[in-house]
Structure formats: C-alpha cells, structure tokens
Amino acid sequence: MSGEAETVDPYSQGTRAEILGWVGGMEAFERGFNARTFSPERRARQAVEDAVSDLTSAASDIYEAGGTAEDVASWTQGYRKRWVAFQQAGARTMNWMITGPARFPVDRNQKRMDIEMRRYEELAVYRDGATKWIERSQRRAERAAIVESDEGGHPETLIGNIRVVENVTLDRLQLIFPDKPTDEERAALKKRGFRWAPSVGAWQRKLTNNARYVGTSLAKQFSPATDLTTVAHPAGGVPSGTDATGNFHHSEG
Template sequence: MTTEAHPVHEVARFHDDALSVSAGGFSLDLTVKQIEGTWDALSHFPDRRARMELGALAERLNAFAAHVVATIERGGNLDASAEVERFAVRHVSMTRRAWAMDSRCMSWFVVGPARFPVDRNRKRMDWAENAFRALGEHVKAARASVERTAFPHGAPGEPIRASNPDAPALIRAEIEKHRASHALMKAANAAIRSARGKDVDTKVQAVVDATGWREATARRCVVPPQKWMGAGFAAYQLSGELAEIKRLEDRLATIERNRERGTVEREHNTAAGRLRVVENGEAARIQLFFDGKPAAEVRDTLKREGFRWAPSEGAWQRHLNNGGRYAVSRVVSALQPAGA
C-alpha cells in the first residue's frame, strides 16, 4: 500500500512497508515489522493490519496538512508548519496509544476458545474502541481550532461576528444591501402591475426599465418557474426582507451599545470563591473568572447555563447579550454560600 499526496501537502509517506513522517521539527519512522506484533492476538494476518494502520495514519496526517494549506489559500492567517507539527505530535501519540489498547485485546478465533477471558476482553475492546474514536474527534477538533486561529472574526461567507472590529460597518453594508433588494422587488411588482393586460415581452421590458436587471432575470420574475407562484414577488418575500432588515438593525444597535459601554467588571463572593464577571464589549463576550479551577459541580452549572471554557482568555464565557447577563445571575444565585 502506498499513500500518495500532493508534494505541498505531504508530511507523511507510507511506501515499501515503512512510514516516514516529517512535520516541522517532528519526525517519525515506523515499519510494519516494528508494530505488527500489536495484533498477534487479534488477527491471523497482523502484518496486513499493520499496513492498514500505518497507511491510515499517513492519510490523516496528509489530509490535515492539506486542510491547513487550503485554509491559508482562502485567506487565513496561519503558521502552517507550526499547526501541522502540533497536530502530528499529538495525533501520532494518540494513535500509538490506540494501538497499545488494541495489543491488549484478543480474538478467540486466533487464540482459541479454551479459558477465553470473555468479560475482561470485552472491557479491553471497549477501551480500544474509545481510543480509536478519539482519533476522529481529535481531527475534528484540530480542524476547528485551525479555523478559529486562521479566521478569528469568522471565515469569508460566514455570519458576521460581533467580536469583529469591523462588525458595525459590515452590518450596515448588509442592511443597505437588503434595503436595495427590497426596493427593487417593489419596483418590479409596480412595473408588472403597470403593464397589466399586455403581453409577456412588454412586461419583461417594463421590469428591465424599472430595475436595471438583465432580461433573463426580469423574465424569471414575470414568468416564474412554477405557475402557482404568480408573477412578481409575493407579500411574504417583501415582508421577509423587511424582517431581515429589522433583525440586522437590532443587532447593530446591540453591538454599538455594548461597545459604547466598554468593559464592565464586578465581583461576587460565592461558594466557589471569588468570581469576577467581565462584560467585554470589544470581544462581545460575557466572561467569568475564578481564582482557580472550579469544582466539577460548578463546571456542570456553568455548562448548563451556556458557558464554555476559553483557554486563550482563561475564562468561562458566552455571547454578551441579555441572555448572557441572565445566565450570569443564575450562576451567581446557584453559587451563593450556604446561609447567605
């Protein structure tokens, strides 16, 4: 088995029963002979399993490297070498752990049914399955981390994030776009009504004159693909544009209000110790800071209220809005000292 990849993306190569990995400052060389003993008790052909595992590892490493390169090509700001090296170090370690878990498992087809430890083997098989499942979860989490690093304020085409420094300007541009769209939809309907009773070509020309659209676009408006739709734009389409404009205006107002307030801090004495609450208008997050790692039951309470741990901030946080403020009040109430 040979894993081929574009040279730019290739950090791992499996050829002639040998895997070679080179990712930044990390390197690894493994052969089928070195690891095939892992599956002696699980397969009559452990060398085949070893080839499959080394090939699969090479594919995952190369696929992640390709994802990093593609993210940069989309305009992401990344240190490709550092990202790929970080992933390779962790993923190889997790893969070898999964292999070690597999090495403790047995198949009675291979070792024989006599005195076979059914219950113990079942537990070990479950542990190994969880270790291999973790590999897929690591790939998914690492890709998401790359996206967050490359596009801290959202990738092109994604919804505008409140934390984006240019969010107000971007939202205003969206509002204007929807207003222009709504105005053109009304103009097209008015043009169709003005040409009532005339032939289709006359109606199409009237829409072109009123909107500046190309003839093909105007014709689709006058003669829709589905007969039941009727000519022009329905009332629900016009009201939908207005609703979207209202939603964007409300969001813009919230973002500007939060930024005008700036950073607001307050402290609470709780059963979990000192709790500092920060309304971070620039990051558009409401953040909770504890003096140390909260107990498991406190962390469960935070998660139930929608807070997630942000290692880069050293805080538990969620979006800054009225819902977030209400969630803080619930957390503070739940962490009141006994007798308070």
C-alpha cells in the first residue's frame, strides 16, 4: 500500500473523548440537535471540534502564563460547566422548519433561545479570558497562602474545583472559586448569606454548623462533578471521598 498514514494528535483525541464524556456520547449529543437542524450529526460534531479547539488554545495560554497542568484541569472544569449549560439550553430550542409550523410555541421558543444566547455569552467570556483567569488564580493562591499561614491550617474540603474553608482565625466559612462565579451562582451565594471578601478572595459568612451545611450544599450544586477531598485538618488527614461525573441531559440547565 502506498501513501502516508494520517497523523493523529493524541492530545486532541483525548480531549475529544473527554468532551463526549460530558454529553453522554455522540449519539446522545446529536439528539439535542434533532429539532433544530436538518443535519444534527454535522452540527454535533462541529460543536465538539469547536470545544476541542477552545480547550487546546486555552491550555496553551495557561502554560504560557506560568500555569500548571492542575491549573489547566481547573480551568477546564469551569469551561465544562458553561459549555454543557450552553448545549443544554440549545437542546431545548426548536426550528419550525424542522418541527412544522402547526401549533409552534413561538413565545416559549423565543424565551429558550434568549437563555441559549445568555449561556453562550457566559461561555465566550470565560473562553476568551484564559490568560486573565490564570493571573487571577495565582493572585487568589497568594492571598489564600497568607490567610492559611497560621500554625495548623484550617479544615478545608475540595468539592469539584471549589474550596470550602473553615477559617477559624477569621471565624468564617469561606468558598474559594477558581474563577468568577456566574450571575446565578452569585445570586445563590448572596441569598444564602455569603458575601464577597476581596481581601481574601473568598465568598464567606460566619462560621456555624448551618454555614458548613449550606456552603457544602452550594459547592456541590455549582460543581459539574462531585469530588470531595479533605485537604487540610488540624487533627490530621481525613480520607478522601469518592467522585462521580455527571452526564448530559436535556431536562435541566
């Protein structure tokens, strides 16, 4: 046989597989385009390739800015949350040319398209700010190191990519995000009594048993996957929890 074998980029191949894992596989992902286009397979595959390009470009930017593989993984979690939310919102919209004009829910569909656009804008802002993200992340790490410099440290649990810190020195329960929370997340934090403290780079409220429960619940709610890991405790290490990944679905954004 003649000719050269096609070169396969292992990074892109692995990234593509990771993205398909977010949406439950290509077949499930394609179904989200059935009511929107005559070519759901092509649209789904293009969406995946666009995401591969986004992640590849962002990883390069983060490394160039002095970030680590851990930083890339953390940024990717934020991208995943926004990308899946955008795809879920789009999967709820319809095109009357596909479904037919009879009894087409014009007003309801317009509202859903507006939500889809907001989710896209959130994704685009996050995607285009990878370099600024790593700079903010590094500043937060520096502030956190100062806050935790007292002897013994503070009990701290990592849920997804959100740090839940029991800051006994300041008597505050703190939630430390790797990037700026979304509008919905900030509204939920404020509703549950958390306030932004720029001096320490954390959302916090008075340290109580209820604050521990609420903070943990919110962190789980905001995380695309639940990954519980106790990373610091005055009384010694606490065994890490288990993790579980979420699958793509069309019923909730």
